[in-house]
Amino acid sequence: xxxxxxxxxxxxxxxxxxxxxxxxxxxxxxxxxxxxxxxxxxxxxxxxxxxxxxxxxxxxxxxxxxxxxxxxxxxxxxxxxxxxxxxxxxxxxxxxxxxxxxxxxxxxxxxxxxxxxxxxxxxxxxxxxxxxxxxxxxxxxxxxxxxxxxxxxxxxxxxxxxxxxxxxxxxxxxxxxxxxxxxxxxxxxxxxxxxxxxxxxxxxxxxxxxxxxxxxxxxxxxxxxxxxxxxxxxxxxxxxxxxxxxxxxxxxxxxxxxxxxxxxxxxxxxxxxxxxxxxxxxxxxxxxxxxxxxxxxxxxxxxxxxxxxxxxxxxxxxxxxxxxxxxxxxxxxxxxxxxxxxxxxxxxxxxxxxxxxxx
Amino acid sequence: xxxxxxxxxxxxxxxxxxxxxxxxxxxxxxxxxxxxxxxxxxxxxxxxxxxxxxxxxxxxxxxxxxxxxxxxxxxxxxx
Ligand code: SF4
Numbered sequence: 001x002x003x004x005x006x007x008x009x010x011x012x013x014x015x016x017x018x019x020x021x022x023x024x025x026x027x028x029x030x031x032x033x034x035x036x037x038x039x040x041x042x043x044x045x046x047x048x049x050x051x052x053x054x055x056x057x058x059x060x061x062x063x064x065x066x067x068x069x070x071x072x073x074x075x076x077x078x079x080x081x082x083x084x085x086x087x088x089x090x091x092x093x094x095x096x097x098x099x100x101x102x103x104x105x106x107x108x109x110x111x112x113x114x115x116x117x118x119x120x121x122x123x124x125x126x127x128x129x130x131x132x133x134x135x136x137x138x139x140x141x142x143x144x145x146x147x148x149x150x151x152x153x154x155x156x157x158x159x160x161x162x163x164x165x166x167x168x169x170x171x172x173x174x175x176x177x178x179x180x181x182x183x184x185x186x187x188x189x190x191x192x193x194x195x196x197x198x199x200x201x202x203x204x205x206x207x208x209x210x211x212x213x214x215x216x217x218x219x220x221x222x223x224x225x226x227x228x229x230x231x232x233x234x235x236x237x238x239x240x241x242x243x244x245x246x247x248x249x250x251x252x253x254x255x256x257x258x259x260x261x262x263x264x265x266x267x268x269x270x271x272x273x274x275x276x277x278x279x280x281x282x283x284x285x286x287x288x289x290x291x292x293x294x295x296x297x298x299x300x301x302x303x304x305x306x307x308x309x310x311x312x313x314x315x316x317x318x319x320x321x322x323x324x325x326x327x328x329x330x331x332x333x334x335x336x337x338x339x340x341x342x343x344x345x346x347x348x349x350x351x352x353x354x355x356x357x358x359x
Numbered sequence: 360x361x362x363x364x365x366x367x368x369x370x371x372x373x374x375x376x377x378x379x380x381x382x383x384x385x386x387x388x389x390x391x392x393x394x395x396x397x398x399x400x401x402x403x404x405x406x407x408x409x410x411x412x413x414x415x416x417x418x419x420x421x422x423x424x425x426x427x428x429x430x431x432x433x434x435x436x437x438x
């Protein structure tokens with residue numbers, strides 16, 4: 001396949017999408033649940049190929065975007081109060097807390113280390129010997145098993161100054177809330193979260209909520225093919241779950257990864273930016289791993305936070321609004337000086353609109 | 360945050376650890392979540408961990424589908 005082949009295939013799929021949408025008397029709203037899809041769609045300029053009555057809205061699958069501001073405050077306070085080394089993925093660095101971000105904390109002399117893999121935290125903790133090392137555990141079912149596997153690896157090393165501040169989340173609880181919304185007609189389901197949890201587990205979308213869902217890969221053609229199926233199911237029915245990322249996603253997902261994840265974590269309630277408290281939607285350290293919990297070992301007192309009332313992230317994360325409705329977009333709020341998390345994260349909807357336009 | 364590009368497993372160093380080829384450079388990868396992976400497999404990697412093995416058969420089916428679509432479209436090649 002070369003680029004001109006791909007272009008032709010893309011236009012052929014887009015024509016089928018147009019034909020299906022023409023049969024619909026009303027606009028069709030599809031949610032891309034995952035932030036990596038949001039970014040891939042914006043980057044590829046895919047929306048230009050789609051009909052006007054097909055609306056793609058972004059969902060809550062951007063880990064940084066759905067993390068509460070209070071979490072950043074907890075991380076900063078842990079760093080300050082216990083002189084801890086904070087270890088994190090790069091995406092969190094510029095998310096504003098109530099008083100500065102991890103980036104400003106670092107510029108003031110705070111110890112912050114960005115890593116690519118959670119495995120690095122073991123080596124970092126060993127090098128710090130006595131100083132506590134705290135990993136910021138943010139992410140979904142793709143990331144949680146990598147942190148779980150890291151902690152399993154850490155136990156036999158005897159490292160005793162390693163902690164995790166967990167804010168992991170699972171995708172089904174918010175999806176159930178969103179599936180009940182009448183203005184959403186179907187879901188483009190995440191690729192790599194599904195690699196772990198499988199494509200079968202989304203059946204409730206079709207069976208209980210009568211909404212279709214299609215698991216998609218990340219290449220523009222993967223996304224187009226998945227959209228073609230999703231539009232067809234949304235317009236003609238029946239509500240059904242399809243897997244169009246079969247080269248990676250198995251029906252039952254990756255059981256080995258889930259076993260590791262649930263050996264180390266168990267479900268707990270979690271607060272989502274935009275969706276509030278959702279019972280059973282978070283993960284906390286369990287059993288012999290509870291000792292790694294940073295808040296138990298090093299409690300911090302952080303007051304409840306309020307988001308900037310002008311920031312529309314909450315509505316954007318539930319597909320209710322688009323960034324152009326925000327008065328701060330591109331003015332007071334840019335990727336360099338972000339006001340809300342949807343502009344900070346490289347997968348955030350506002351960042352995608354800012355970088356690639358909304359076409 | 361999800362890396363879509365599969366990488367080839369070139370070495371299993373034992374104990375759930377291997378090496379993948381990333382365009383000529385090798386990088387370590389944990390195989391804890393994919394204990395069945397074999398040298399030569401293409402892996403989906405997330406944060407230093409192999410999270411799944413690419414199904415070569417399905418990958419081929421997908422490419423065939425796109426080839427057919429492109430060929431069935433009698434459009435002149437792009438300028
Ligand atoms: S542009 Fe900035 S302030 Fe407005 S919704 Fe997006 S992140 Fe929030």
